Amino acid sequence: MxxxxxxxxxxxxxxxxxxxxxxxxxxxxxxxxxxxxxxxxxxxxxxxxxxxxxxxxxxxxxxxxxxHYLVAGVVETIRKASSEDHSRKMQKVSGELNVKIRAEFEHLHQVLEEEERTVLMELAREEEQWVIRLQGESARLDQGIYELKKNMEHLQQNLEKLRNSQFLEVGNVAVRPAMKVEALPAFSPEQLMNKYDGPMQYIFWRRMLKSVSPAPAPLTFSPESAHPNLILAKDLTSVTEREKPYPVSSISRRFLKCVNVLARQSFENGRHYWEVWVGNKAKWDLGVAAGSIDRTAKVRLCPENGYWALRLRENSEYWAAATPQVCLKPLRLVKRVGVLLDCKEGKVAFYDAKDMSHLFTFHQATACKFYPFFSTCFSDGSKNAEPMRICHLHL
The missing domain is CATH 3.30.40.10 (Zinc/RING finger domain, C3HC4 (zinc finger))
Structure with a gap:
């Protein structure tokens, strides 16, 4: 043993x-x-x-x-050893998370510092360009003043000659053309302040999104996989269900028993994140599905059948479709769900995207190919008619 x-x-x-x-x-x-x-x-x-x-x-x-004091002593020994074992495991996990969190914040610090350097360098360049331009215009102005003085001296000399010679014709007096001098360019402090005095934190946050990893995936629904009762918007980011199916040209890749649809995009490696707007729907299913699932059959949503999903029923009953199912107790009604897929770690995690509070995590998710998965569930008249939408973050 x-x-x-x-x-x-x-x-x-x-x-x-x-x-x-x-x-x-x-x-x-x-x-x-x-x-x-x-x-x-x-x-x-x-x-x-x-x-x-x-x-x-x-x-x-x-x-x-x-x-029985002997048994009591043995139990205390076991309890203490178990407590120490749990403590060691907790310290190990805590240490690993500490390193990971520090690394993530270090990355954010680097991004912010690089953005700060970029903006300050841009401001310095603008200042330098204005100074160079002003210096050039100032030099031109000095040259213009010098030319005017030379012209005045020339005119003075001609006038003196005119007074000394009564036969000198006025038309013969050569006058040097005056140099055209433009005014200095108007420097507007307000223009510079307006450029850099906006909602700077928001501006830089928008720029930082380009460095976020994983960045929100710009998913779209796959018309080829949609159940015949589902209606997709033209931009393929919104789906709703109607009571009667509409005729379709092909059913080979469609869901036939459940009002499900997959994303066009699939993932085989890496970390990916996306968000789904569920609003006030009374019921829905969403998560990740293996590429090998049977789309023609009605199967229970569970990891054994290739689904790692969250479910809503009766407006407020949230379930993780594990084996057995796990009842979830979020702090509020979830209107926007965040999904994280880590192909390498075999992890599918769900979040309330309003504040990124954790809802549930599946581990040991394995598949050759993963697809984002969605189900509007039947509308039941008007009770569940609100569309389900894929959220796009426009950078």
Whole structure:
């Protein structure tokens, strides 16, 4: 027997048959069976007749037992070892997350610092260009003033000659053309302030989105996979269901039993994230599907059938389609769902995209190809008629 199995067997031997937990203040009956003191007293208190052993049914009219200190000591040792083991695991996980979080923030710091350097360099270049332009215009102005002075001296000399010679014709007086001098360019501090005094945090946030990894995937619905009852918008980002199916040219790749549709895009590696607007729909399914799923059959959504999905029923009942299903308790009604697919780690995680609060994570997701998966569920008249939309983040 392996060490792990031995430890499991020992733990089972030290587990109370009433509370199914490790013994607390263990006692032994005359039949040699052990229970927690509080558990056996509570059990006997509920017996309508003579007290018996819960395991072998031997009667104990006097309800007698005795403490078993040896078992108590072993249980404490097991409990302490288990606690230390959990503590070590917690420290390891915490350490790994600490490193990962620091790395992510370090990346953001680098992006912000690079953006800061870029903007400050741009501002410095604009300042330098204005200074060079002003210096050039100033030099031209100085040259113009010099030329005007030369013209004035030339005119003065000609006037002197005119006074000294009564035969000099005025038309013969040469006048040098004046240099055309333009005014200095108007420098507008307001124009520069307006450029850099906008909602700077928002502006830089928009620029930072280009560096986000994984960036929100610009998905579209696949018309070839859509159930005949589904209507897709022209831009293939919105889908709704109608009561009667419409004629389709091909059904080979379509869902036929459930109102499902896949994305056109598929993923085989890397990390990918997208968001889906579900609004006030009363029910829906969405998540990730393996490329090998049977689209013609009605199957239960679960990892064993190639689906890693979240479900909404009755307006407010959220379920993770695991085996068995897991009931979720989000803090609010989820109107926008974020989905993260990590092909390498085999992980599919779901978030409330309003504040990125975690909803559920599937592990060990394996497939040759993954497709984003959506189901509007039947509209039931007007109760669930609101469309489901793929959210696009326009950079």
């Amino acid at each position: 392996s060490q792990k199995n031995q430890a499991q067997s020992l733990r089972e031997e030290l587990t109370c048959a009433i509370c199914y937990d490790l013994f607390r203040d263990p006692v032994m009956l005359e039949c040699m069976h052990h229970f927690c003191k509080e558990c056996i007293q509570g059990y006997w208190g509920r017996c309508s007749r003579v007290a018996t052993c819960p395991q072998c049914r031997q009667e104990f009219p006097t309800q007698s037992f005795r403490p």
